[in-house]
Amino acid sequence: MTLSPITPVKPVAPYIGGKMQLAKHVAHRVHEVPHKTYVEPFVGMGGIFFRRTERPKCEVINDVSGDVVTLFRILQRHYPQFLEVLKFQLTSRSEFERLALTDPTTLTDLERAARFLYLQRTSFGGKVEGRTFGVSLRGARFDLSKVVPLLEDVHERLSGVIIENLAYADCIKRYDRPDTLFYLDPPYWACETYYGKGVFSADDFQKLADQLTGIEGRFLMSINDAPEIREVFSSFEMEEVGLNYTVNPKSQKKVQELIISN
Incomplete structure (x- = not known):
């Protein structure tokens, strides 16, 4: 099961739980597992996918x-047209607020992708739910x-x-094979509502664990270290990984995450 070398790229926008600090470690673990198919059921902005x-x-x-x-499909298939849509976009609080109030389902795919990219790049902390306009002294976001580029x-x-x-369960079911790595x-844990109402609940952790118990393929999962998790x-293997998150230049917050695997 040969893997081909690729050049890592940066995700196009911040996203809550972006995995910047954990990326190298997880990517190394991914490369150690023989596989013909690689699947990410919760890709987000691709914090791991693009850094492999x-x-x-x-x-x-x-x-x-x-x-x-929609953003990834547009970037994959309609890249030149997407750049035309973005050409005249400016960073401003009023434009942020206008787009935040716009129902994405009323837009074309190009407009929806542009709206999402703009909001993610200009919101504070890469939030998806409850976005607020982020102010940067390093220039326009x-x-x-x-x-x-x-x-x-x-x-x-x-x-x-x-x-x-x-849905994550349907994705796992569709692509589960002996040579698949998820x-x-x-x-x-305790952050389920950060991605929107009804997207994921505390009950889903048990549903996910039950599904992973019966898969044919292999999996790696990164998650915060909580007693409930x-x-x-x-029933799975757990590796503890310590990380330091910088809250401000004078302080760091030490956290522990888990890499769970079968």
């Missing part, structure tokens, strides 16, 4: 969010001279990638 340095022949990214999937890299990286818009990045996934 090797790929199998078949790659699948999935998210239940229509905004996420939506600067096309900086955004376009990222979009170009992601457009090229998505070549040949299968993009799905399924990387799972579900919402963290350790109990629900107790």
Whole structure:
């Protein structure tokens, strides 16, 4: 099961739970597992997917969010047209508030992808639910001279990638094979509502654990270290990973995460 080398690229926008600090460690673990198909049922902005340095022949990214999937499909298939839509976009609080109030289902796919990218790049902390306008003293958060090179890299990286818009359980069921490796990045324990109402609940952790018990393939999952998580996934292997998150230049917050696998 040969993996081909690829050049890592940066995600095009911040996203809550973006995995920047954990990426190298998880990518190393992914590359250690022999597989022909790589699947991410909770891809988000691809914090792990885009930072990997090797790929199998078949790659699948999935998210239940229509905004996420529309953005990636547009970047994959309609990249030149997307740049035309973005050409005159400026960073301003009023434009942020206007787009935040716009129902994405009323937009064309190009408009919806542009709206989502703009909101994610200009909101504070990469929030999806309850976005607020983020102020940066380092320049405009939506600067096309900086955004376009990222979009170009992601457009090229998505070549040949299968993009799905399924519930996580349906994605796992559809692509489960003995030679499949799933990387799972579900919402963290006690953070289920951060991605929107009805997207994921505390009950889903047990449902996910039950499904993973019966799969043919292999999986790696990153999650926050909570007693409830350790109990629900107790039948699987667990690796503790310590991280330091910078709250401000003078302080760091130490946290522990788990890499759970079968």
